[in-house]
Amino acid sequence: MSDNHGRVINFGAGPSALPLSVLEEAQKGLLNFSGTGIGIAEVSHRSKEFTAFVDQVEKNIRTLLDVPPTHRILLTQGGGTAQFSVVVLNLLARHRLLHPTATPEETTLDYVVTGSWSKKAAEEARRLTAGHATVRTVVDARVYSKDGQSFDNVPPHAEFRFSARPALVHYCENETVDGVEFAHDAQSPAAFPFDRLLETAGAGGGALVPLVADYSSSFLCRPIPRLADHAVIYAGAQKNLGPAGLAILIVREDCIVDVDAAARLGAPPVPLILSYKQLADHGSLYNTPSVFAIYVAGLVLERMKASGGLLYYEAVNKRKAQKLYAVIHEGEQKGLFRRKVQQGSESWMNVVFEVLGEGSENKFLEGAEQEGMKGLKGHRSVGGIRVSLYNAITEPEVDKLIAFMTHFMKESSSKSEVNAV
């Protein structure tokens, strides 16, 4: 492994693997960024070299995701958890300006709860808007789970109950902890029910529907379905895009509002650095941004463009996920593995399963680590195995994991046969 700087394969859920070529480029940038004679961690965010770099980052995101001119692309510090609060404050301000006399009961925030992160987002909304608004659960996926308490599915469309005039509707596209993801095929029963939402929440007429998606762990793994129907899409960078400390926001113009005017009408005050308008008015450079994280994200975006864009990544990611689910299925037939997510709702990015039998999971993790594969332990709240297949994980790396799993199954089967004798 010496040609590889002693690096292992990192299947961690985030912060997560970055392409080696990007890291090698970043090594150079640390000492001298763009011929300035100054390293990227030292360069002024107001320098012409860095502002040009930021412009290019925005352009590349716009091109890769085909973001329409109705939407702004903003870069900010923090990750998904910060955005749980930010989106509430900004969209509550928007709602207040549209409906200045709405009571807390009439000011509804709709949350689709399909996993640990969307549940957490709803909890933060409830905490932050106490006395100002009413947080509703559109649907709770646990009700439709196999055991009645796990997040293992996207519920049937008929079970989604949207408000007629919500301040926001929030969903999490991919649940990193639980491995549940909305299907991208519009015909799938596990797709997000866009039409149902637009019928209900758009029924008031006039204002656009404030649909919000947390795309943290599936951002840029493939195109975003019906992007233009979203009001806000946000994503922490530390999965497919770059280091921790950076979030990308795609915000429709009608959601960029004067939060101070809203506060004068009774909406909660918004810290300046959390205001979409403040970010947008200053081209994401109101205060010093997370310069290094933006830089690495920029290198990743250039690489993505050169590799063929999102259709390329979609094809590769689909293959990676399909072959991994196939071997898990094989193990399930043999009584060695158990899938945790119901068919059709499985994530491409975070594949979760259990290894059956006492001590087997530890054996699995140790065996994988011995072969140079790390980050496979499931989230501490749910246990099991989690394989994160972000863009930087190559197909040969997945093949290596699959070879290990196949070997592991063979070993386990022969042992149980011996025991059975």
Next chain:
Amino acid sequence: MSDNHGRVINFGAGPSALPLSVLEEAQKGLLNFSGTGIGIAEVSHRSKEFTAFVDQVEKNIRTLLDVPPTHRILLTQGGGTAQFSVVVLNLLARHRLLHPTATPEETTLDYVVTGSWSKKAAEEARRLTAGHATVRTVVDARVYSKDGQSFDNVPPHAEFRFSARPALVHYCENETVDGVEFAHDAQSPAAFPFDRLLETAGAGGGALVPLVADYSSSFLCRPIPRLADHAVIYAGAQKNLGPAGLAILIVREDCIVDVDAAARLGAPPVPLILSYKQLADHGSLYNTPSVFAIYVAGLVLERMKASGGLLYYEAVNKRKAQKLYAVIHEGEQKGLFRRKVQQGSESWMNVVFEVLGEGSENKFLEGAEQEGMKGLKGHRSVGGIRVSLYNAITEPEVDKLIAFMTHFMKESSSKSEVNAV
């Protein structure tokens, strides 16, 4: 310069120079952090290697600054500007819990305004607390300036008017834009009037005085005078400590309060990631932190410890500033330069002056750049020259600038003599 990776001397005000040895170490860490086989921008913030690293960062800050056990050290995202809002929300919550029935008029936030940043902090407090509190100016240094409108001094102690029971008292120790700093010699008339504050604001008895200092651009350049008398000290990392995207907070235990309990009593709601208590309860790891920035800061701290700690840096920084002010003084005698800050209030970290004569400043900047010195342009709001002398700037680098300035003076003098003939 090829042995130096084409690097120039970076006198920029922030993000700013980092030690070359730290950057070279960080290059290695980018590919493989602490023998994990995973790069620092990819490693889980919950890994035992990274949590141990964070613990050591906190310990090193505590040791270097001699932080007493009454104060917690917290790491968070964002920089100084974010903390303008954060400190207001948390200390307003503290005040509400102490004085549940205080009217907005009785809830005062005291701001000492000695430069652009403290002015901005006060403006954010005013914006954020409209209807909840009253923001007062303790003193405005412009009143005592040479031209009646610039920030060029620390005002006389007798002019500081503190409230009797403030929710917070805020000052900015070093004003990065204006080059004004409080003197560290307690006997100096330009020292912060700690005793005057404690007499007035402590007169209510009981509760500790909520003194807040923005130390962004002078953090770790020397020991902090009367650190234990502060309630909150905050600093963006991107001056003496590390890359942008990280702030260090030193918070006295009585300021770590239940913001939700305060909100139920009418204080503004606080986004979870901005709550001191949330940070403290999770050892600064509630959500994914700015891992790379923490890492580089950690390397800088190790280097500081090895170099002899803050007394060493204090001695070097003092020499650097004194010799630079001496040559500016020399230029002033010759009518070529003009100091902008009144004697006694000059910053060690950001030395500001003007080069007299039309076009002279550009000539100065171009000449310096030709000799490999960059980042000398004053902040766009005030113009002139600004030399930032953060810890990573070595004495030989300052000597090189001084040699250039001496040469520049010689050239300018001989030209004016020619013109005079």
